[in-house]
Amino acid sequence: MFKKILIANRGEIALRVIRACRELGIRTVAIHSDVDAKSLHVRYADEHVCVGPAEGGLSYRNIPNVLSSAEITGVDAIHPGYGFLAENAHFAEVCESIGITFIGPSSEHIALLSDKSKARAHMKKRGIPVLPGSEGEIHDLKEGLVIAKRLGFPVIVKASAGGGGRGMRVVWEESELLQALESSQLEAQNAFGHGGVYIERFFEDPRHIEFQVLADHYGHVVHFHERDCSIQRRYQKVLEESPSPALDDALRRKMGQAAVEAIKSVKYRNAGTVEFLLDQKGRFYFMEVNTRIQVEHPVTEMVTGIDLIKEQIRVAAGQELPYRQKDIHLTGHAIECRINAECPDKLTPSPGTVTKFHLPGGPGIRVDTAMDINGVVHPYYDSMIAKLIGYGRDRQEAMARVRRALDEFEIEGIKTSIPLHRRILDNPDFQKGPVSTRFLDRLLTLHST
């Protein structure tokens, strides 16, 4: 097992990894930018190194300084968390080359799976259902029309280099296709410097279902069932839960098998997430593999009782998985609310100093946060300041616990997304069961008109 691990991250995930290390008896090194010198992840680490000024590119993403920190502190391994360097194949490669274990998949896996068209082609070849669409980019209207007709309208035009919803156009009928192709290409060219677009079938009310997987170095792969991440605002996950109210046991088994197959087919190792789109008819399609631990991993930990960060570390240290698929059980229900520092109902972040920070507690409540009273929300970083996770025997109890914990959670000095979560939990459609990825945007549109 490792003796000392450097955590190449900040905020709640850095603290999460420190907690796992403490429980395993492993020493920790925190890195931090100069403005983060007093952060909790620094306070709770055994050692800490300042790696640069506030901007992430000059500090947390600064590969030479991060690796120098690892060298001068003599760590065996680096945990990248999520974001920053977590899916940087080059960083993983350099770690490998200097003999420091990157706690995650190999650099080759990151490279393969971060190229979405490559990953899609690979999975399709293996017989895993992928979203129906064009094979590569579309070059003219005629080509687009053939594919769109084959798929059936509505279709969606997407930028190859896209992200965050930009360069996307939904096309409801044939006559709209030309304009959609042109405006999408133009927007993509302006936004990403590459105007290539492709076409996929458009699903009006899809659900975002993802499976947590873990693979050791000996070919063993298990999944930890699903997370439903359909509550999104402008393509950003807001609230996640496990199990999904949209799945029954048969579908859960089928999707779980597909997830394991996807992971096995690339000889993946360590933790990963296989994301699927689930349509209203219960058909699922592979979207992508996230080659990192995810923000929403705690809901899986709550319902399976397994500490995924500790498992990541054990697997990276070469330990064999101590269980098989049949040993992984879903018990109860968990819901996670991402608490962001932001003005409610808007997307604008709310940086500032936290003057009051009273955590909720009691049965079934877990809070993952590196925020504290007098803590500062910096404009340089992600605005998520806490994750509130509620666990109960069933969805009803999990909802009730999260709801009362939101009322207990008192944060002053900054605005937060707590009111948004109250609205979601008080919504009858959400309470009833499965909703689509468009649920929240519709709810907010209704509100603003």
Next chain:
Amino acid sequence: MFKKILIANRGEIALRVIRACRELGIRTVAIHSDVDAKSLHVRYADEHVCVGPAEGGLSYRNIPNVLSSAEITGVDAIHPGYGFLAENAHFAEVCESIGITFIGPSSEHIALLSDKSKARAHMKKRGIPVLPGSEGEIHDLKEGLVIAKRLGFPVIVKASAGGGGRGMRVVWEESELLQALESSQLEAQNAFGHGGVYIERFFEDPRHIEFQVLADHYGHVVHFHERDCSIQRRYQKVLEESPSPALDDALRRKMGQAAVEAIKSVKYRNAGTVEFLLDQKGRFYFMEVNTRIQVEHPVTEMVTGIDLIKEQIRVAAGQELPYRQKDIHLTGHAIECRINAECPDKLTPSPGTVTKFHLPGGPGIRVDTAMDINGVVHPYYDSMIAKLIGYGRDRQEAMARVRRALDEFEIEGIKTSIPLHRRILDNPDFQKGPVSTRFLDRLLTLHST
């Protein structure tokens, strides 16, 4: 179901009940003494009534004021928590007479079971093993000698009216018995105004094992397995865990059956705890029934996934238990540390104002507390300010999590028992497994010499 519940308590247990009520959609009324006006249990209740000055006897134990508060706020039920009026048969009786549900057993059950000699006689008649000893009080040396010889030395002389260790004498051989009887009688007479004593077999290294039970109004009784409360300091519980490292499945089943039988034999209802003494040879003896929810109930909630306070409320409202014994499973391991405001290694309380209160968090950690920054520890009440509960897949993980959470828990302005808990968790004997109720006193004696 009830519409509104008054919580006749303060501190963490009052907040615990408020949380359960919120999750059930029941309105809450807090009562408080004048010095507690700003306590968290007051802040989080829907309504609150000041019932008297600081001293508990004039406020939280003031039956007329508590019941008037219930009347003027129009509640359906009263939850007594633990301590104060929780085991006051008269209070339960008055509640019954004015048509307010007392969330707990009937006044008759409280009366029967709070008289330890009656309860002992009752259980013995039913074939439940009780501690070997005299039938009632000992009046002279001759009578004592007969019994002591029958029991075999060592024996213990106890005051009938005793408590907290006073009036107790361990007798190792025949020649010591006379002096022990006399001094015990004298001490009991001085301390309690009643000099009656009796004799029991003395167990040198017993374990304190208790079973949580729940009975509805329809004759259904289930137990939620055991709690090991052997970590005590001068007869006060300090740290509790479930399951007990001293029990195997066969013994667990046997003791659980005895606990259910004890409860069924008196037609008990609502939550209760059957306490047993377990000797080094795996023999167990009924000690008493606690007719209330207990401080240490969270460890049972963690390993069974069942919210005992909500169950208490449901059962009191006349609902049938929705599960049977076979549905109650033990999963994982939980440890609770009672965090007291006290000077470490001493028993002296440490009242004052809390100037920093940083809660631990992350996976497997639950904190039940009504303390907060700027909160005041009053000298009038119990010194317990928080319960830190750690849950893990096994005892090893639970210990590791509690241990790291103790390091995260930052409290300033008062002294706490956190260092004491660190010492317990770092002790190899404790880490290895079962210890006796004398473990902690021995540990502290070693330290002080």
Next chain:
Amino acid sequence: MADSSRKEIEDLVELLNRYHLTELEVEKKGVRVRVRRDAAPAVSAPVAEPSFTLEAASPSPLLHSSGLPADLGQFLTVSSPIVGTFYRASSPDASPYVEEGDIVKKGQVLCIVEAMKLMNEIEAEADGRIVKILVESTTPVEFGQPLFLIDPQVSA
């Protein structure tokens, strides 16, 4: 207590402060103000912030500064010693025990606080004039809640 009543109590506190109370402690959002004047006569002031939150309770007609005599620091507060329901009269048909402006004797019954069907008579602790009745009849009251202001310097 309703917000409007709370506001009025704060006005009262301000006035008490102005008119030379022996001791006054106000704590709010971490700021504690403590005023003391040792030469003045002892006054029983409410010790804790009244925190009764019965939604059914209508705002008590607490005193307004405009209607107050100048020497407020001299007044005695009669507080409820128990939790119950405040009645100004012995029965719905009877006339109230006292009205504002009445001169009362020490030991005279001022009101009833009913608790558990028992009628508890609350008596004046000193001779004086009823300056203000702070709670409406049939209103629930908690321990320590101020009921009357009495001016002890005016006696029959």
Next chain:
Amino acid sequence: MADSSRKEIEDLVELLNRYHLTELEVEKKGVRVRVRRDAAPAVSAPVAEPSFTLEAASPSPLLHSSGLPADLGQFLTVSSPIVGTFYRASSPDASPYVEEGDIVKKGQVLCIVEAMKLMNEIEAEADGRIVKILVESTTPVEFGQPLFLIDPQVSA
């Protein structure tokens, strides 16, 4: 940073304060001290509390108040722009680039910070005299850690 080093930095701060810095902000355990003197020249002071906790790091021989010239406010701090290991010489056998008391020119190499097997030369940002070398050779340094104090008013 080891406790003894931290203590010395606090001494330094105290001195800087005594000798008329334009601005100084010290925050510790909720107490914030801010000192400002507008007439003095700008000085680059360490912005963040040095927080390096390498156990292996021996206490740096930071300046002692006794050895300091009076006009401390005038000094420039040369900080490490990267994370790495500080070397005063180009090789174990070579003599150090500079010694305390040396006069240096802007652009002159003062030390090496080695990171990932690369030797990064750190140069003087201004002409002046080396007043103090704050870190021992072969010691790890973090971003922003002060390495030298230079008195820019003394030049060759």
